[in-house]
Amino acid sequence: MKILITGGAGYLGSAIVPRLINKNYNVTVIDNLYFKQFTLHDMFKYENFEFIFEDVRNFKIVNDIAKQFDVVIPLAGLVGAPLCDLHPIDAVKINQTAVEELCNTLSKETKMIIPVTNSGYGISKPDEICTEDTKLNPISIYGKTKVAAEKVTMERGNAVSFRLATVFGVTSRMRTDLLVNNFVLEAVKNKYLKIFEGHFMRNYIHVQDVARVMLYAIENFDKLKNNSYNFGLEDANLSKIQLANFIKKYVPDLVIEESKHGRDPDQRNYTVSNKKIIATGFKFKYSLDLGVRELIKAYKMLPEKNFSNL
Ligand SMILES: NC(=O)c1ccc[n+]([C@@H]2O[C@H](COP(=O)([O-])OP(=O)(O)OC[C@H]3O[C@@H](n4cnc5c(N)ncnc54)[C@H](O)[C@@H]3O)[C@@H](O)[C@H]2O)c1
Structure with a gap:
């Protein structure tokens, strides 16, 4: 495949x-x-890996390449509300139009x-738990472009979408602007967290x-297809203050202060149900606890501030 x-x-x-490479899929x-990242360097030795240096805004080139594939996973994007606010036109082109172009070009088999x-x-x-049927109400440019990309993909069909919770953990293209990754960084480096909208609930x-779950979707595509799935840990719907106190278990001298100033550009404040993906048989493996300990270890090595999307 x-x-x-x-x-x-x-x-x-x-x-x-x-x-995917380790499972012997041909991945481009x-x-x-x-x-300017050089993150996939460990992959070049594999025969089943290819890399094409290209901009997804070159729609015709990218669409012609994409036609040759069985599965297309569009990850290219300006990711996060602050980056999209800085480059709103590019954000729409990359996050939304490029996906629309793909959907218009790819055969229904893909x-x-x-x-x-x-x-x-x-x-x-208040007290509402968001399921996949809950009305979408994106606030930022980032949120709006992602909702539009999902809509066009699901309308095209033969597709699966995952509505991801806030992602945490270490990869070779580290992001320290994500909430858990950022809180742990501040806790480790400065022993101090100033938190606005501390009661806002998030899922991780x-x-x-x-x-x-990407591998799971490839291998169980017919079972999952033409559905959207919330994708977060069922036991990790926590407010920002609860998250900070969770981290404090491992950084006991952490000082947590609530601030009245500051505003989440996405105004994310929700509790999410992830029961739909669990009902398909998917089992989560990595807990928030493990992720926090992993990040604490990693920040002993990673220099700070170089890994934010903004
Ligand atoms: N990380 C999260 O918490 C999260 C949550 C929900 C959804 N997502 C989605 O997952 C996808 C990947 O997110 P990420 O966290 O890996 O972000 P990221 O910023 O680390 O990765 C984005 C990638 O897109 C590439 N890119 C940017 N503009 C491009 C262009 N014009 N042409 C070709 N490539 C381009 C970048 O070089 C980068 O490799 C995004 O679509 C994002 O919206 C991420």
Whole structure:
């Protein structure tokens, strides 16, 4: 089976690609190396790995390449609300139009698996638990482009989408702007966390479970297809303050302070149900506890500040 991953040299791709290569799939990555990253260097020795240095905004070139594949996984994007706010036109072209172009070009036989963000739920009503049927209410440009990309992909059909919780954990294209990764970094380096909107509820997922569910979707495509799935840990719906206190278990001298100033550009405040993907038989493997300990270990080595998307 031939698999194309756009944006495969990013944070998620760096976990997904090795997992698929090790399962002997033929994997091709298209990426413009936006961060000048060199993250897939361990892959070049494999016969079943190919890399194409290209920009997904070159629609015709990318679509012609994509036609040769059985499965297409569009990861290329300007990821996160702050980066999209800085480059709104590029954000629409890369996150949304490039996916629309793919959907218009690919034959119906081609399978598509797309990760989007559960920030599409925006602020939920008090006590509401967001299921896949909950109305989407994206607030930021980032959220809006991802919701639009999911819509066009699911309308095309022969597709699966995963509405990812906030991802955490270490990959070779590290991101320290993600909430858990960032809180642990601040805790380890500065022993101090200043938190705004501390009561806002979020859901979390380990990056290796994201890689596992991509493989799971490839191998169970007919069972999952034409559905969207929330994808986060059922036991990790925590407010930001609860998350900070969770981290404090491992960094006892951490000082946590609540601030009245600051605003989440996505206004993410929701509790998410992940029962639909669990009902298909998928089993999560990596806990929040493991991820926090993993990050604490990693930050002894990683220099700070070099790994933010902004
Ligand atoms: N990390 C998360 O928490 C999370 C959550 C939900 C959804 N997602 C989605 O998963 C995908 C990957 O996210 P990530 O965390 O790996 O982000 P990332 O920023 O690490 O990776 C994005 C990748 O896209 C590439 N890219 C950017 N512009 C490009 C262009 N014009 N042409 C070709 N390649 C381009 C970058 O070089 C990079 O390798 C995104 O679509 C994102 O919306 C991520």
